[in-house]
Amino acid sequence: MKKRARRHRREEGHGRTDMIFRTLGKAELPKLFGVMAAGGKIVAPVEAGRDRENRPVYVFRETARFEEAALSYTTTKLPAKRYFLPYREDLATFRIEGDDWQKLVDYNVDRPRIFFGLHPCDINALNRLDKVLLNGVYPMPYYVAKRKNMFIVGIDCLPQPYCFCRSMGADTALHGFDMFLTDLGDDYFVEILSDTAYNFLRCVRTSEPGEDDHARYMKAVSRKNDKFIAHVDTTDLTKILDMEFQSEVWKQWGDRCLACGTCANVCPTCYCYGVEETVSVDLGSARKTKTLYSCNLLDFAEVAGGHNFRPERHVRLKYRYYHKHRGFVEAYEEPLCVGCGRCGESCLAGITVPEVIASVRGEGA
Amino acid sequence: METGVKFTDISLGRSKERRRDDPNTFEYTYKAEITNIHRLTPKESLYRIQILDPEERIRFTFSPGQFVMLELPGIGEAPFSISSPPSRHGDVELCIRSVGNLTNFLSKVGRGARVGIRGPFGTSFPTWEMHGQNVLLVAGGLGLAPLRTPIAYVQENRSRFGDADIVYGTKDPSQLLFTYQYDMWRADDINLRLIVEKGGPSWDGPVGMITTALDEILAAKPPSYFQKTFAIVCGPPVMFKFVCTMLNEREVPMQKMFVSLERRMHCGMGKCCRCNVGSTYTCLKGPVFDYWTVMNLKEAI
Amino acid sequence: MTDRNAGGTFLGVPLYRPRTAFFELASCEGCQLQVLNNEATLAPFLGLLEIVNFREAMTGGTDDYEIAFVEGSVSRKDEEDLLKEIRGNARVLVALGSCACFGGVNRLKDRFDPDWTRKTVYGEAPVESGRARPLEDLVAVDLKIYGCPVKKEEVEKVVTNIALGKAVVSPKYPVCMECKANENICLFDLGEPCLGPVTRAGCDSWCPNSRAGCWGCRGPAEDANVEQLEKIMQEHGFAQETILDRLECFGGFARFAEAFRRRRREGAE
Numbered sequence: 028m029k030k031r032a033r034r035h036r037r038e039e040g041h042g043r044t045d046m047i048f049r050t051l052g053k054a055e056l057p058k059l060f061g062v063m064a065a066g067g068k069i070v071a072p073v074e075a076g077r078d079r080e081n082r083p084v085y086v087f088r089e090t091a092r093f094e095e096a097a098l099s100y101t102t103t104k105l106p107a108k109r110y111f112l113p114y115r116e117d118l119a120t121f122r123i124e125g126d127d128w129q130k131l132v133d134y135n136v137d138r139p140r141i142f143f144g145l146h147p148c149d150i151n152a153l154n155r156l157d158k159v160l161l162n163g164v165y166p167m168p169y170y171v172a173k174r175k176n177m178f179i180v181g182i183d184c185l186p187q188p189y190c191f192c193r194s195m196g197a198d199t200a201l202h203g204f205d206m207f208l209t210d211l212g213d214d215y216f217v218e219i220l221s222d223t224a225y226n227f228l229r230c231v232r233t234s235e236p237g238e239d240d241h242a243r244y245m246k247a248v249s250r251k252n253d254k255f256i257a258h259v260d261t262t263d264l265t266k267i268l269d270m271e272f273q274s275e276v277w278k279q280w281g282d283r284c285l286a287c288g289t290c291a292n293v294c295p296t297c298y299c300y301g302v303e304e305t306v307s308v309d310l311g312s313a314r315k316t317k318t319l320y321s322c323n324l325l326d327f328a329e330v331a332g333g334h335n336f337r338p339e340r341h342v343r344l345k346y347r348y349y350h351k352h353r354g355f356v357e358a359y360e361e362p363l364c365v366g367c368g369r370c371g372e373s374c375l376a377g378i379t380v381p382e383v384i385a386s387v388r389g390e391g392a
Numbered sequence: 393m394e395t396g397v398k399f400t401d402i403s404l405g406r407s408k409e410r411r412r413d414d415p416n417t418f419e420y421t422y423k424a425e426i427t428n429i430h431r432l433t434p435k436e437s438l439y440r441i442q443i444l445d446p447e448e449r450i451r452f453t454f455s456p457g458q459f460v461m462l463e464l465p466g467i468g469e470a471p472f473s474i475s476s477p478p479s480r481h482g483d484v485e486l487c488i489r490s491v492g493n494l495t496n497f498l499s500k501v502g503r504g505a506r507v508g509i510r511g512p513f514g515t516s517f518p519t520w521e522m523h524g525q526n527v528l529l530v531a532g533g534l535g536l537a538p539l540r541t542p543i544a545y546v547q548e549n550r551s552r553f554g555d556a557d558i559v560y561g562t563k564d565p566s567q568l569l570f571t572y573q574y575d576m577w578r579a580d581d582i583n584l585r586l587i588v589e590k591g592g593p594s595w596d597g598p599v600g601m602i603t604t605a606l607d608e609i610l611a612a613k614p615p616s617y618f619q620k621t622f623a624i625v626c627g628p629p630v631m632f633k634f635v636c637t638m639l640n641e642r643e644v645p646m647q648k649m650f651v652s653l654e655r656r657m658h659c660g661m662g663k664c665c666r667c668n669v670g671s672t673y674t675c676l677k678g679p680v681f682d683y684w685t686v687m688n689l690k691e692a693i
Numbered sequence: 694m695t696d697r698n699a700g701g702t703f704l705g706v707p708l709y710r711p712r713t714a715f716f717e718l719a720s721c722e723g724c725q726l727q728v729l730n731n732e733a734t735l736a737p738f739l740g741l742l743e744i745v746n747f748r749e750a751m752t753g754g755t756d757d758y759e760i761a762f763v764e765g766s767v768s769r770k771d772e773e774d775l776l777k778e779i780r781g782n783a784r785v786l787v788a789l790g791s792c793a794c795f796g797g798v799n800r801l802k803d804r805f806d807p808d809w810t811r812k813t814v815y816g817e818a819p820v821e822s823g824r825a826r827p828l829e830d831l832v833a834v835d836l837k838i839y840g841c842p843v844k845k846e847e848v849e850k851v852v853t854n855i856a857l858g859k860a861v862v863s864p865k866y867p868v869c870m871e872c873k874a875n876e877n878i879c880l881f882d883l884g885e886p887c888l889g890p891v892t893r894a895g896c897d898s899w900c901p902n903s904r905a906g907c908w909g910c911r912g913p914a915e916d917a918n919v920e921q922l923e924k925i926m927q928e929h930g931f932a933q934e935t936i937l938d939r940l941e942c943f944g945g946f947a948r949f950a951e952a953f954r955r956r957r958r959e960g961a962e
Contacts, residue, residue: 062395066395066396066397067396067397075878076878076883078878078882078883078884079882079883079884084878084882086876104878104879104882105873105876109876114873114874114875115874118419119419121465121466123465123466123703123704126504126505126506126702126704126705127506128465128506128704130421130423130465130508132419132420134402134403137399138399139397139398139399139400140397141397159662159663160663163662164412164413164661164662164676165412165413165417165418165661165662165663166413166414166415166418167415167418167661167663168402168403168415168416168418168419169418171402171415172400172401172402172403172415175400175402176397176399176400178397223395223396223397223398226395227395229395230395269690272690282921283918283921284918284921285867285869285890285891285917285918285921285922286866286867286914286916286917286918287866287867287869287870287889287890287891288866288867288869288870288873289869289873289879289890292869292870292873292874293873298663298665299664299665299666300658300659300663300664300665301658301664301666302469302658302659302664303468304463304464304465304466304467304468304469305466305850305853306465306466306467306703306853306857307853308734308737308738308741308849308852308853309734309737310701310703310708310737310853310856313465313466314466315463315465315469318874319874320664320666321866321870322665324865324866324870325865325866325914325915325916326865326866326915327666328655328656328666329656330654330655330656331470331491331492331493331494331495331656332491332492336655336656336669336691337691340916340918346668346670346671346691349670349671349690350665350668350671353670353671354668354670354671354672355671357671373879375879375881375890375922375925376921376925464704465704466703466857467704467857467859492860493859493860496858496859496860497706497857497858497859500706500858501704501705501706502705504705505704505705506704
């Protein structure tokens with residue numbers, strides 16, 4: 028059973044096998060992009076505009092043009108979530124036939140997609156989601172179907188001041204991609220994990236990496252490591268969260284929280300949702316729609332009849348940390364957080380994970 | 393040489409036996425029919441629901457304490473614990489109170505209505521572990537609904553249990569559920585003790601809190617009883633907290649007391665996170681928990 | 694009006710097809726226009742109701758109705774009388790749109806001296822017009838459909854739910870949820886003020902989708918942390934007047950605006 032699952036994953040290219048390394052001249056990259064674009068839809072980071080301080084705002088979007096792909100991007104405002112966990116998605120539709128009905132289920136994916144330029148944090152986010160949605164009990168077909176049709180080209184990055192991926196064990200991606208590019212200056216160091224990726228690379232000029240390429244790679248890695256500013260101390264964190272369950276600091280964060288759900292929506296690992304069923308105006312059909320929800324929203328834990336298990340803002344905010352940094356760790360030995368820093372960057376109230384956890388640990392302001 | 397990314401169609405690996413590791417099982421709904429509706433009180437009814445496909449009906453097996461998701465297209469879907477004996481397979485009974493969209497609509501449908509069922513989901517009362525032991529079943533209000541399945545199990549396997557006691561309390565006599573079954577239970581040598589918080593002209597039984605009735609039952613038991621007893625307690629958290637504390641004081645181990653938690657659920661399969669208590673999925677690790685586990689769940693009580 | 698759903702059922706349960714009336718008080722009638730919008734579903738939509746009184750769509754009318762949709766705020770005595778009469782006739786009274794729910798933009802006139810307003814607006818032919826009030830100030834309201842204007846999709850959902858006997862609920866969460874789902878760039882990032890973080894969702898972030906900040910036409914979300922947003926807006930460099938303009942535009946945030954003014958006064962003293 029286990030063996031079959033492993034073989035199956037290898038076929039998908041998302042399992043860890045022996046890694047093959049190549050070097051790819053930077054001038055070859057547009058050609059590689061072109062080869063991929065000829066065969067399928069590419070999603071890449073692109074600049075969508077400028078913010079009020081004239082900094083670029085990046086988003087993941089379909090593009091067929093290499094020049095549009097902003098491969099040296101910082102962090103996108105939103106993860107590529109809509110391609111694997113759409114904000115709104117029909118789980119089923121119903122045809123109403125008199126007093127009877129027929130249920131029709133569609134997983135809402137009809138083609139593979141190539142993700143060109145995902146950072147390690149976003150690849151790790153998918154790997155962590157896989158644990159619940161793909162490999163857990165009751166795999167979720169809407170996710171599985173999309174995930175199995177993702178071809179991923181990862182790319183390395185330089186940590187921004189808000190990045191704490193290293194503390195979350197998500198600064199490097201070990202699996203969950205097809206190909207990974209590390210910038211060596213004139214070349215990319217390429218890690219290859221799937222035969223599909225290998226076949227793509229045969230269409231362009233690559234070479235066997237030599238000793239000097241290995242040295243350049245190590246240098247790139249240590250340059251990245253030196254750049255981290257934000258950190259989270261995760262030592263004994265599950266225990267500390269239990270100890271500080273009644274701590275006053277939660278109340279202080281709760282007072283600031285807008286309960287707007289933005290942190291969950293920009294999070295690459297938040298998967299909570301709500302289901303609503305609606306009937307069409309002509310009463311001839313109905314749909315069952317899944318909407319990504321946020322545990323910070325008022326009615327997240329409200330039951331029929333009106334009882335709310337978490338009526339207070341700070342209790343809901345606390346729950347979010349409990350799920351990500353305690354419950355998930357207990358179940359899977361890593362947090363449901365990859366330290367991408369998007370939630371803190373998007374939070375108008377300035378609530379950031381490193382600050383919240385430091386305060387729970389009794390450190391900082 | 394072939395380049396390009398091939399499309400993977402996961403629906404091709406569909407399992408006919410609805411294995412739960414098959415993603416295609418996730419949104420599979422058994423088409424079922426409401427074969428009868430028994431009005432128990434103005435608010436609660438017992439729905440008898442039969443899976444239409446005979447093969448699916450037989451293959452549908454569950455354990456006492458598990459729940460199903462009941463769906464009415466366009467109206468909604470919600471979890472309900474099964475109130476019928478496991479020996480009846482996919483011909484289940486659900487005791488439902490009208491409180492929300494789905495349940496209010498259900499109160500208007502008639503016999504023959506077509507509904508959807510997914511499941512069964514969740515953990516169960518470990519009835520097989522209770523063989524050779526006494527069972528104490530304590531229910532408050534609608535808590536009798538999930539308890540009706542273990543009661544039926546005890547009835548069907550009466551020789552495998554020692555003392556069987558039910559303590560059941562409601563706010564007032566009009567809220568007592570399954571009154572027509574009390575004589576049957578007693579006939580199967582199950583000791584039933586009723587109590588209501590507020591009596592009335594038609595009520596000549598005891599009036600008070602459920603703990604009062606329980607206290608009386610426990611007082612009559614020899615000390616050895618508590619060493620050989622399993623308890624199942626269903627009702628609001630404040631009630632099971634009092635009851636379990638009482639039992640623990642008499643040295644019933646916390647691991648031998650079971651409670652069933654009620655939470656909002658949108659999926660029943662550990663995905664939507666709506667039912668989480670602390671960081672525990674009620675739908676996967678529950679709804680049935682032993683009291684030791686519940687005590688250690690943040691937010692449970 | 695078509696009668697195709699008369700006597701109809703859904704999953705065997707009879708549909709409720711109420712005798713329905715539409716009325717307007719002080720308003721632009723834009724919400725009623727919205728009700729008549731969306732040609733693709735208009736016929737089945739109208740089939741769900743038995744419309745017996747709708748000045749914008751039909752001639753004639755009767756007082757024999759079960760549900761009344763009322764658009765507009767109350768600013769005159771005759772409107773007050775009409776509203777009370779409607780309340781007396783209707784089993785269910787629905788406030789349709791921001792004016793009916795909160796007083797709406799009409800309420801902006803309350804910022805000025807009433808005599809000056811009357812003279813400026815009506816000149817030499819003055820009309821009696823007092824403060825613009827939401828329906829709720831005068832009669833009990835059973836249901837509110839928010840928005841300026843209301844969204845047809847939401848009205849359709851409400852009417853379908855009434856036919857099915859389903860509860861009608863608006864989202865309790867703020868617009869940010871829908872705005873993020875629509876993958877908009879946050880207006881605060883673009884340097885625009887926005888009430889999205891505290892305004893009740895359900896509009897599908899209509900304005901932010903067009904890069905326009907939210908003006909709070911649907912009123913506060915439940916559990917909205919308005920005071921925190923006021924602080925944030927000031928930190929972002931928005932003037933207090935800018936914040937007040939937003940809070941007072943549609944009336945839904947009136948009590949927050951009052952509190953804001955009070956705090957400002959106290960701070961100045």
